[in-house]
Amino acid sequence: MLTSPACCCALSLCHVGEFRRIRGLERFCESRMQSLCLARCIRSLWAPAQTNLLLKLGKVQKYVNCQLQHSKTMENKPWALISEIGALGYPEELIDIMMKRFHVVSHKDFLQNLQLYSPKVQVLFCWNTSPTVEPSLLRLLPSLKVVANGGAGINHLDVPYINSLGVKVTNTPGVVSSATADIALGLLLASARDIITSHQIAVDPNTTSLPTSMMGVDVTGSTMGIVGMGDIGYKIAQRGRGFEMKILYYNRRRRNVKEEQAVGARYCQSLDELLKDSDFVVLAVNLTPETTGLIGHRELSLMRSTATLVNISRGQVVDQDALVDALRSGTIRGAALDVTYPEPLPRDHPLLSLPNVVITTHIGTNTMNTCHRMVESMINNSLAVLTGQPIPNEVRAQ
Numbered sequence: 592m593l594t595s596p597a598c599c600c601a602l603s604l605c606h607v608g609e610f611r612r613i614r615g616l617e618r619f620c621e622s623r624m625q626s627l628c629l630a631r632c633i634r635s636l637w638a639p640a641q642t643n644l645l646l647k648l649g650k651v652q653k654y655v656n657c658q659l660q661h662s663k664t665m666e667n668k669p670w671a672l673i674s675e676i677g678a679l680g681y682p683e684e685l686i687d688i689m690m691k692r693f694h695v696v697s698h699k700d701f702l703q704n705l706q707l708y709s710p711k712v713q714v715l716f717c718w719n720t721s722p723t724v725e726p727s728l729l730r731l732l733p734s735l736k737v738v739a740n741g742g743a744g745i746n747h748l749d750v751p752y753i754n755s756l757g758v759k760v761t762n763t764p765g766v767v768s769s770a771t772a773d774i775a776l777g778l779l780l781a782s783a784r785d786i787i788t789s790h791q792i793a794v795d796p797n798t799t800s801l802p803t804s805m806m807g808v809d810v811t812g813s814t815m816g817i818v819g820m821g822d823i824g825y826k827i828a829q830r831g832r833g834f835e836m837k838i839l840y841y842n843r844r845r846r847n848v849k850e851e852q853a854v855g856a857r858y859c860q861s862l863d864e865l866l867k868d869s870d871f872v873v874l875a876v877n878l879t880p881e882t883t884g885l886i887g888h889r890e891l892s893l894m895r896s897t898a899t900l901v902n903i904s905r906g907q908v909v910d911q912d913a914l915v916d917a918l919r920s921g922t923i924r925g926a927a928l929d930v931t932y933p934e935p936l937p938r939d940h941p942l943l944s945l946p947n948v949v950i951t952t953h954i955g956t957n958t959m960n961t962c963h964r965m966v967e968s969m970i971n972n973s974l975a976v977l978t979g980q981p982i983p984n985e986v987r988a989q
């Protein structure tokens with residue numbers, strides 16, 4: 592909570608107008624998230640051009656009173672730990688949504704104040720980019736009730752182990768499907784039409800004439816084989832329809848006839864059949880022991896030499912060494928990957944320098960709107976666990 596030294600500091604910082612130093616308030620706040628919120632509020636109050644200091648002080652005081660008042664109601668909020676989400680961090684706007692419903696503590700603050708936070712945290716927010724959900728962290732969370740993952744894939748979580756601690760696991764499948772399906776089509780188009788190479792030539796200062804020899808392959812009217820026909824796979828099929836593509840799919844469970852007809856999809860009895868008949872093979876499966884290494888030397892050799900492999904599921908679904916061989920030898924035309932193993936790839940990995948590969952940085956869910964919905968879903972799942980309500984998206988150990 593905000594303490595009175597923090598209030599005094601806020602007032603004096605406004606007085607001298609050194610807003611940048613507002614971050615010094617961090618040490619007065621229980622968590623960095625709270626100080627960010629305070630800093631933003633003061634930034635909105637502080638207009639250097641207007642120097643009616645008394646008015647500003649009055650506003651700050653009012654804000655502080657309001658915070659203190661608010662802090663009383665905040666006492667009932669549960670505590671949530673936000674795991675590390677990679678070097679790029681998470682937009683403040685999304686953290687703010689969490690802060691409305693939880694006391695939020697960052698992983699770093701948590702580790703620095705273990706005695707304070709350990710007994711309090713009931714919720715752990717994580718993403719597939721979080722490497723920190725390990726037994727060593729879970730052991731520090733005796734009150735933990737739920738690990739709420741952002742995203743559909745939960746292969747980075749040891750669900751049986753987490754469940755064995757009496758802790759639920761949730762994910763956010765529905766809200767991520769459209770954005771992830773969009774990226775599949777984006778990658779497919781980028782590879783088919785050499786969009787990235789063309790961009791590089793366009794911006795290269797040495798370019799003096801436009802290339803005429805660069806030929807892509809047709810998307811319209813081609814055949815797309817979708818491996819994994821869950822929510823995301825189905826949305827990929829819908830998008831393929833827009834490009835007048837023939838849709839094949841292979842899945843553990845066949846979709847009903849109505850669903851198939853709605854996207855004009857034909858079920859393949861075997862993966863081999865799909866691989867042989869597709870111009871674009873799109874991987875949209877969950878990573879499980881059965882799908883690990885699903886696409887290896889043999890499978891790649893079944894694909895057409897004009898075909899492109901698109902992967903938006905998980906890097907481990909593809910044997911990357913086999914993929915490198917297939918791309919080098921011309922066994923397949925190209926690959927477009929939003930996921931690799933590991934992420935990012937080591938800088939000297941051959942996939943990074945092959946001309947027939949397009950790679951993005953696992954951006955399937957990265958739109959502000961999708962991430963908003965993802966965070967809201969994480970919150971709803973967590974609150975359902977804490978209040979004993981039906982849990983919208985619980986993941987159970989298989």
Ligand SMILES: O=C(O)C(=O)CO
Pocket residue numbers: 719741742743744745767771903904953954955956
């Ligand atoms: O939802 C997920 O788990 C994703 O990785 C989307 O890219």
